[in-house]
Amino acid sequence: xxxAIVSVKDAVKNYTLGKVVVxxxxxxxxxxxxGEFMSIAGPSGSGKTTLLNLIGCVDTPTSGTVxxxxxNTRELSERQLTDLRLNTIGFIFQSFNxxxxxxxxxxxxxxxxxxxxIGSDERKRRVLELLDKVGLGxxxxxxxxxxxxxxxxxVAIARALVTRPQLVLxxxxxxxxxxxTGQNILDLxxxxxxxxxxxxxxxxxxxxxxxxxxxILRLADGKLAAGNGATAAAPHVAGAPA
Amino acid sequence: xxxxxxxxxxxxxxxxNLGAHRLKTFIVGGIIFFGAFLVVLGNSLVESIDxxxxxxxxxxxxxxxxxxxxxxxxxxxxxxxxxxxxxxLAQIDDFAKLRATLLKVPHVKSVVPMGISGAxxxxxNTIDIALERLRGIVRKELDAGTPKDVAxxxxxxxxxxxxxxxxxxxxxxxxxxxxxxxxxxxxxxxNKEDVEVIQKSASDxxxxxFDKDPYGALEYLExxxxxxxxxxxxxxxxxxxxxxxxxxxxxxxMKIVDGTTVPPGKxxxxxxxxxxxxxxxxxxxxxxxxxxxxxxLRGETIAKSEELQRFVRENTQQxxxxxxxxxxxxxxxxxxxxxxxxxxxxxxKAELGALLxxxxxxxxxxxxxxxxxxxxxxxxxxxxxxxxxxDILTIKAFTKxxxxxxxxxxxxxxxxxxxxxxxxxxxxxxxxxxxxxxxxYGFMSDEKLAEIKTLRASAHxxxxxxxxxxxxxxxxxxxxxxxxxxxxxxxGGVGAKPGKAPPRHIIADxxxxxxxxxPEISSPLAAKLRREEARSxxxxxxxxxxxxxxxxxxxxxxxxxxxxxMPAIVKQxxxxxxxxxxxxxxxxxxxxxxxxxLARGVLMVAIxxxxxxxxxxxxxxxxxxxxxxxxxIGTLRAIGAQKRFxxxxxxxxxxxxxxxxxxxxAAAGAVLVKIIGAVGIAAKSDxxxxxxxxxxxxxxxxxxxxxxxxxxxxxxxxISSFYPAWLAMRVTxxxxxxxxx
Numbered sequence: 001x002x003x004a005i006v007s008v009k010d011a012v013k014n015y016t017l018g019k020v021v022v023x024x025x026x027x028x029x030x031x032x033x034x035g036e037f038m039s040i041a042g043p044s045g046s047g048k049t050t051l052l053n054l055i056g057c058v059d060t061p062t063s064g065t066v067x068x069x070x071x072n073t074r075e076l077s078e079r080q081l082t083d084l085r086l087n088t089i090g091f092i093f094q095s096f097n098x099x100x101x102x103x104x105x106x107x108x109x110x111x112x113x114x115x116x117x118i119g120s121d122e123r124k125r126r127v128l129e130l131l132d133k134v135g136l137g138x139x140x141x142x143x144x145x146x147x148x149x150x151x152x153x154x155v156a157i158a159r160a161l162v163t164r165p166q167l168v169l170x171x172x173x174x175x176x177x178x179x180x181t182g183q184n185i186l187d188l189x190x191x192x193x194x195x196x197x198x199x200x201x202x203x204x205x206x207x208x209x210x211x212x213x214x215x216i217l218r219l220a221d222g223k224l225a226a227g228n229g230a231t232a233a234a235p236h237v238a239g240a241p242a
Numbered sequence: 243x244x245x246x247x248x249x250x251x252x253x254x255x256x257x258x259n260l261g262a263h264r265l266k267t268f269i270v271g272g273i274i275f276f277g278a279f280l281v282v283l284g285n286s287l288v289e290s291i292d293x294x295x296x297x298x299x300x301x302x303x304x305x306x307x308x309x310x311x312x313x314x315x316x317x318x319x320x321x322x323x324x325x326x327x328x329x330x331l332a333q334i335d336d337f338a339k340l341r342a343t344l345l346k347v348p349h350v351k352s353v354v355p356m357g358i359s360g361a362x363x364x365x366x367n368t369i370d371i372a373l374e375r376l377r378g379i380v381r382k383e384l385d386a387g388t389p390k391d392v393a394x395x396x397x398x399x400x401x402x403x404x405x406x407x408x409x410x411x412x413x414x415x416x417x418x419x420x421x422x423x424x425x426x427x428x429x430x431x432x433n434k435e436d437v438e439v440i441q442k443s444a445s446d447x448x449x450x451x452f453d454k455d456p457y458g459a460l461e462y463l464e465x466x467x468x469x470x471x472x473x474x475x476x477x478x479x480x481x482x483x484x485x486x487x488x489x490x491x492x493x494x495x496m497k498i499v500d501g502t503t504v505p506p507g508k509x510x511x512x513x514x515x516x517x518x519x520x521x522x523x524x525x526x527x528x529x530x531x532x533x534x535x536x537x538x539l540r541g542e543t544i545a546k547s548e549e550l551q552r553f554v555r556e557n558t559q560q561x562x563x564x565x566x567x568x569x570x571x572x573x574x575x576x577x578x579x580x581x582x583x584x585x586x587x588x589x590x591k592a593e594l595g596a597l598l599x600x601x602x603x604x605x606x607x608x609x610x611x612x613x614x615x616x617x618x619x620x621x622x623x624x625x626x627x628x629x630x631x632x633d634i635l636t637i638k639a640f641t642k643x644x645x646x647x648x649x650x651x652x653x654x655x656x657x658x659x660x661x662x663x664x665x666x667x668x669x670x671x672x673x674x675x676x677x678x679x680x681x682x683y684g685f686m687s688d689e690k691l692a693e694i695k696t697l698r699a700s701a702h703x704x705x706x707x708x709x710x711x712x713x714x715x716x717x718x719x720x721x722x723x724x725x726x727x728x729x730x731x732x733x734g735g736v737g738a739k740p741g742k743a744p745p746r747h748i749i750a751d752x753x754x755x756x757x758x759x760x761p762e763i764s765s766p767l768a769a770k771l772r773r774e775e776a777r778s779x780x781x782x783x784x785x786x787x788x789x790x791x792x793x794x795x796x797x798x799x800x801x802x803x804x805x806x807x808m809p810a811i812v813k814q815x816x817x818x819x820x821x822x823x824x825x826x827x828x829x830x831x832x833x834x835x836x837x838x839x840l841a842r843g844v845l846m847v848a849i850x851x852x853x854x855x856x857x858x859x860x861x862x863x864x865x866x867x868x869x870x871x872x873x874x875i876g877t878l879r880a881i882g883a884q885k886r887f888x889x890x891x892x893x894x895x896x897x898x899x900x901x902x903x904x905x906x907x908a909a910a911g912a913v914l915v916k917i918i919g920a921v922g923i924a925a926k927s928d929x930x931x932x933x934x935x936x937x938x939x940x941x942x943x944x945x946x947x948x949x950x951x952x953x954x955x956x957x958x959x960x961i962s963s964f965y966p967a968w969l970a971m972r973v974t975x976x977x978x979x980x981x982x983x
Binding site: 049053058059077078079083085086087090091092094095097099100101102106109110112113114115159160165171176 | 251252253258261287876877878879880881883884886887975976978979
């Protein structure tokens with residue numbers, strides 16, 4: 001196994017709703033190696049999104065440690081976490097979350113602008129190359145509202161990859177798409193994973209989607225379910241609905 | 243470079259957001275547009291008014307700074323204060339000393355002595371004038387001293403006949419008045435004696451007897467008839483007593499319109515052209531002028547303006563003033579001319595009053611023709627002004643201590659302050675020589691003191707103390723000095739004569755510096771002498787210079803030193819033993835000076851209200867926009883945007899709206915100011931005339947207003963985006979992932 005890019009140890013996350021403490025994660029330990037194509041699966045409320053947030057440095061654990069690219073997220077300031085997200089992680093959202101007033105090119109360029117260190121020629125080259133790769137080379141000037149759902153998600157994927165992150169997190173990336181489009185998107189992600197070596201972690205509760213993953217991590221009630229660890233792309237890995 | 247790029251992207255997002263939310267942009271932008279527009283336009287207007295007003299106020303009477311005695315009870319108000327009365331000012335004893343002190347202060351260019359007060363003037367009564375003329379002719383005719391040839395004899399006889407005719411004409415008019423009065427009031431309400439007087443005066447028998455005893459008849463007419471014709475007005479006039487030479491030199495706005503200026507060292511009065519026209523002109527003619535002005539300058543029509551209709555109505559109803567001026571000959575001429583003008587058949591019996599009424603009943607179509615006809619055909623035969631240039635004006639004023647004092651001054655001419663010609667506010671001030679002013683105000687001139695001495699000597703006047711007055715008058719007391727009158731020994735009592743030991747011979751009630759009432763001299767000879775004196779007496783410059791003044795106008799070589807010069811004047815005064823108060827022209831202009839501050843205040847309040855509303859609305863709109871954009875902001879945060887970026891994005895958005903619409907609004911305001919500046923705003927009233935200091939205000943663009951508009955707009959935009967920006971910064975990246983179900 002390659003060097004771990006994400007290492008989660010006994011991560012616990014509690015949310016407080018008023019006076020009630022709601023445990024979302026009750027101690028999860030896992031490691032994700034570079035180049036993985038991993039799926040976090042489980043019914044809603046099982047803690048998928050919470051785990052993804054911890055890995056994505058959007059949140060920090062109540063106890064336990066989350067290390068991303070060798071950095072313990074609990075020890076980082078808000079700004080450092082933001083920089084970590086900017087430079088190491090790409091995000092793909094269920095509802096695509098493009099900036100509606102910017103066109104396709106500008107949406108993709110946005111993270112590079114936030115990085116501030118890349119010149120405009122380099123930015124242009126990278127954005128166009130990626131848009132070509134996701135099949136939107138002809139749509140650079142389009143606004144998100146002029147695109148179909150699948151096209152929008154392709155733009156989102158291009159945006160997530162434009163900074164050449166070590167890790168791409170996708171939260172239910174196909175949930176808002178029809179099954180054919182969803183499969184295309186997954187094919188694209190898988191292809192990018194293979195050709196660029198980018199690590200992908202995506203959450204889903206769809207069996208078909210899970211089947212694309214090299215590794216499936218099943219969550220139930222905030223804990224890893226039994227029977228995890230399958231590394232092969234086994235379409236019919238037995239779930240463990242407890 | 244990259245920071246600039248980030249700014250670029252946040253600006254881009256901001257601008258595109260504006261386009262995406264057009265309604266919000268339109269509302270917020272509209273308010274900002276209007277605010278900036280108002281700042282530029284309002285400020286430019288107020289500044290222009292301030293500028294032209296200050297030029298005319300400083301250049302007409304106020305000067306840059308007014309100086310007066312610091313121990314005064316009231317504040318000096320050159321152009322009329324908040325109260326009707328004149329402010330109570332303490333005097334400055336020696337103007338020459340004051341001037342010397344003031345000229346020591348840097349930047350002081352010139353100093354003009356002043357005193358402002360008001361008095362009553364009786365304008366001429368038509369019948370009095372007619373009777374006085376008649377008396378004059380009678381006197382000449384009866385004057386046995388001068389030998390007369392036949393031609394003179396005949397000429398005098400003709401003059402006498404014509405003048406008698408005029409008086410009889412006036413009596414006819416009065417008879418008509420009496421008839422009208424009887425028609426509206428009950429018989430017994432009409433004073434029987436009055437009826438008798440008029441009947442007697444109108445009777446042929448009276449006029450047959452006239453030649454037998456002309457003086458007796460004249461006396462009867464003067465004493466019994468004249469009081470019935472009450473067409474004389476008591477005029478209250480305000481005047482500035484000043485050194486007219488240095489006044490006209492220092493105040494460049496002052497221009498002589500008719501007549502000449504008062505020669506140096508002479509008594510003299512200059513009427514403000516405005517007062518002369520407004521108060522002293524024949525009312526019918528004045529109303530015609532006013533209608534013409536309203537029509538020509540303001541485009542009003544008689545058909546639409548109630549005021550003009552009122553003028554026309556008054557002119558048709560008040561023809562008496564014209565009638566009284568006409569003798570039989572002129573009446574016939576007027577009748578013939580009017581009948582021709584009105585295209586009526588010639589009828590020598592037609593009543594002139596009715597013809598005049600018909601003539602004055604003008605409408606928009608015939609007004610110009612009638613106006614021209616009036617001035618071409620009728621006016622040359624009329625006395626258009628109650629006081630003519632060259633007349634002696636008798637001014638009665640209450641002195642500071644409450645006496646009535648009267649002074650005769652010749653009227654040399656009329657003047658106006660350029661730019662303020664039509665303004666009742668500034669045009670209300672007339673000008674008078676300083677010596678006459680001092681007398682009216684109750685300060686003694688050397689000349690007056692000497693005159694009192696002579697009069698007293700000639701009349702063998704015994705000076706009476708107030709305490710002993712009763713005894714003196716009724717002879718009930720003894721000659722012994724009253725023990726109850728120690729106070730009568732007034733310190734420095736004016737005119738206390740040495741050699742007359744008893745205290746009762748101290749002049750009554752003399753307020754130091756104030757002369758007592760002079761005995762009225764009523765004989766024709768004395769009156770003539772006084773008139774002669776008023777015209778010819780020349781005062782030495784020293785008397786003008788070294789006398790009392792109430793205030794002084796200070797003109798500076800550069801107006802921008804006004805604020806610094808005021809305390810310098812006070813300081814220099816202290817050094818030289820004068821307690822002085824220096825006030826700016828704005829303060830001394832009294833009410834008027836405050837108007838501009840009021841206008842500025844109103845504008846300021848309007849701007850504050852507009853921008854407060856703008857602040858609330860922009861804030862509200864941005865909060866709404868922020869709440870709508872929670873997911874977008876969360877996404878930006880998730881993909882690595884720092885809070886700072888979010889903040890700058892929102893602030894830039896607000897500032898872009900501000901700059902864009904503020905710029906448009908300021909530009910629109912500037913363009914409008916330029917257009918108005920080219921066209922000018924016509925003054926529609928006396929007040930506006932004053933503010934514009936001329937018939938049109940030509941506002942100039944105030945660059946400071948444009949800068950101010952931008953500063954305010956950017957400030958308001960930034961402030962109003964703070965709260966929404968704070969809200970936006972609290973959006974967490976997690977909120978990007980929340981799905982609204």
